[in-house]
Amino acid sequence: DTAVSQTPKYLVTQMGNDKSIKCEQNLGHDTMYWYKQDSKKFLKIMFSYNNKELIINETVPNRFSPKSPDKAHLNLHINSLELGDSAVYFCASSQVGRATVNEQFFGPGTRLTVL
Amino acid sequence: DAKTTQPTSMDCAEGRAANLPCNHSTISGNEYVYWYRQIHSQGPQYIIHGLKNNETNEMASLIITEDRKSSTLILPHATLRDTAVYYCIAHNYGQNFVFGPGTRLSVLP
Numbered sequence A: 001d002t003a004v005s006q007t008p009k010y011l012v013t014q015m016g017n018d019k020s021i022k023c024e025q026n027l028g029h030d031t032m033y034w035y036k037q038d039s040k041k042f043l044k045i046m047f048s049y050n051n052k053e054l055i056i057n058e059t060v061p062n063r064f065s066p067k068s069p070d071k072a073h074l075n076l077h078i079n080s081l082e083l084g085d086s087a088v089y090f091c092a093s094s095q096v097g098r099a100t101v102n103e104q105f106f107g108p109g110t111r112l113t114v115l
Numbered sequence B: 001d002a003k004t005t006q007p008t009s010m011d012c013a014e015g016r017a018a019n020l021p022c023n024h025s026t027i028s029g030n031e032y033v034y035w036y037r038q039i040h041s042q043g044p045q046y047i048i049h050g051l052k053n054n055e056t057n058e059m060a061s062l063i064i065t066e067d068r069k070s071s072t073l074i075l076p077h078a079t080l081r082d083t084a085v086y087y088c089i090a091h092n093y094g095q096n097f098v099f100g101p102g103t104r105l106s107v108l109p
Helices: none
Strands: A004-007 A010-013 A019-025 A031-037 A043-050 A053-057 A064-070 A073-078 A087-094 A110-114 B009-013 B018-023 B032-038 B045-050 B061-064 B070-075 B084-091 B103-108
Touching: A004 A087, A010 A019, A019 A031, A019 A087, A019 A110, A031 A073, A043 A064, A043 A073, A073 A087, B009 B018, B018 B032, B018 B084, B018 B103, B032 B061, B045 B061, B045 B070, B070 B084
Parallel strands: A010 A110, B009 B103
Antiparallel strands: A004 A019, A019 A073, A031 A043, A031 A087, A043 A053, A064 A073, A087 A110, B018 B070, B032 B045, B032 B084, B061 B070, B084 B103
C-alpha cells in the first residue's frame, strides 16, 4: 500500500532516446510534483499539477512533458534524452490548502542514466 | 520563499539529542518554517513545520526564535537511522518548496 510509487526505479538509456517515468499516488491528493536531483544532490522542482492542470513549470526544457491522465497519476515523458538529464527524478504529492500543512509525500525516485 | 542557511554537516552521538540550526533572517510574516529529511537513496520525508510557536510531534521538536529569524530542529534521542540530510525551508502558501543543500547529519555509534 505504497503511498507514492514510481516506475521504473532504474532507467539506463542512450542519448537521443525518448523515455517515460510513471508516478501514481493513492492518497487522494490533488497536487502532484516532479523534482530532479542532480549529481550535486540539489533537489529542484520541475512541475506541479493541481487537479490535472499544470500550475508551475520551472523553466524546464520542453523536451520534458508531464502527462496527467487523472488526479492519481502524473507521468513524465522525456524526448531526445541528453547526458545532462542523468539524475534521480522524484515524484511527490500533497493536499494543498491554506488551512492544511503542505506535507509532500515523495516517491522512491527513478535513477535515470543517459549514456 | 526566503533563503535559509544551514551548516553543511554535523555529527551526533547515538542516543544524544541532535540540534540542527537554521537561519532564515529574511523570512516574511506569512512564511512557515518546514523541515524535511532525506535518508540516503530515498525520497525526502516531512518532519515538522511551524509559524511562530514551538512545535513537537513524534519525530522531533521545532524551536523558533521570537523574531523568527532562526530555528532549531531537535531530535531528542538520535538513532543511527536518523543519519540523513536535513532541509530547512521557509515556505509560503501557493509557492514551491525550495530545497537548499541542507545539513548532513551523521549519527555515530
